[in-house]
Amino acid sequence: MSKPDWSVDGRDWPNRESSRFGTAGGMRWHVQVAGAGPVLLLLHGAGAATHSWRDLLPLLAQDFTVVAPDLPGHGFTATPAAAGLTMPGMARGIAALLAELGLVPDAIVGHSAGAGIALRMVLDGLVPPVPLVSLNGALLPFPGIAARLFPGIARLLFVNPLVPRILSLQARQPGAVERVIKGTGGTIDARGIALYSRLFARSGHVAGTLGMMANWDLETLRRDLPRYPRTAALTLIAAAGDTAVPPTVSRQVAALIPGADLRLLPGLGHLMHEQDPGELAPLIRAAASGTAASP
Template structure:
């Protein structure tokens, strides 16, 4: 459920209802949630960020209170949807922050619409390496919908959600993200949500892992400030992907938060909000130049960094 202080608004774009929260004043900050989540994942940081920024936190299509139609659930389709939402809201440019799957959407948005992207921040993001949790890969299997239908029957679901939350409350580092997993599992009781999530995952993951990557286009981040934030104890997408980001985009600012899992913005909201503000305060917003973009595309990426997985290039950030 949404915090009562944050009114959920609705717009119909291309015939589909889009839910979002818009609050605060100042430069625009677009917050994109991860797979199976919605805008409420940002509640721990929205108020702090809204003191300085106009915060837009949508429910992506197929998630939360947004429509769940039979539609385009590719990262490109989502990027188009975010462009259209910002356009209707009268916002020309934004700093884009994407968590997990939302990080992949944020990267695609910056690639498709560099003239509308001031900065890019990736939080435990997809698109930086093939590895991903087996639970996510399982969604691509043929029997997923039927199995999940059985697992979300009222009695079974209640026991499952309670068990996951009990494990999360145990204090074990390996179970720290299970409360969020329980909330996602609970949303799967809606068959429309299950169908939407399956389409989303199949667009970016197969049985071997992630199939969408920024590796071949990372050199374009030379034209845009970029930051990467990860939790040291992320068991959904490995923290070594933060090193991949640092190797692919050497000018990116990379921080790893100790004692944090796949949701660092929830584990350490005050620290996370400070990282966002420091990133914006100390960087100039990107100014789109067609000539510079053309030069970067012509030059291309001459080499793909071989040293993936090193964490020596990434510094721990105290919580």
């Protein structure tokens, strides 16, 4: 299957000057490192890559050393075996990458599934109990029967080598990716849509996304949430218009973790950090620094 090619797909990649490649945990990674100051780890969601932080990363790099990897199987990072696409596997992989870089995060930001990986890293002791910011965090199982059916369907699609190729061909149809993004609530700029389209036109990226979805275990994470350390300040930022991970998820997580700070933003959808990075940057900056931000 065809993975994104840095010489072709990465030719004008956002923040390309901050990109570097290296090996950690037995696999090749693409990671962007920019700025100076306390280390801020950014973890994107399923199906995305570092381009998801294209406008937010430069804003945060004014105050932090920002570290933003492509998750395993995503973007320009290699695809590991199935165990490396689980939540604990990805958490361990990112910990290995940080060790290779010689960096320890002072705070972590995770979007959607990336927030789940971030919490897993703290819960498993892979990083210190640092401040953590969840952006529309996908942290609880799907409701009802979907909790049992969804991973199984994704697994069936993942093991069929034809499916990623078919889906990547469909993604090349005009407007296909834009319709999917609009379906999550809100819109993003044309550049963002073009970059998502570029990734999903590559069957290797599609396969990595399906593999992540097929191996995702949110039930175990839900059971572990009550033991999340109180010393790790948790800020849950949810968008009122998110139709992919509704804000009720963040509300329920806030009820499970004493001391969690919940913030609801009107007028934004699932990709709120891409829609309005200017609004998100000060909220993230304050939460990551342990200071109060205006509501």
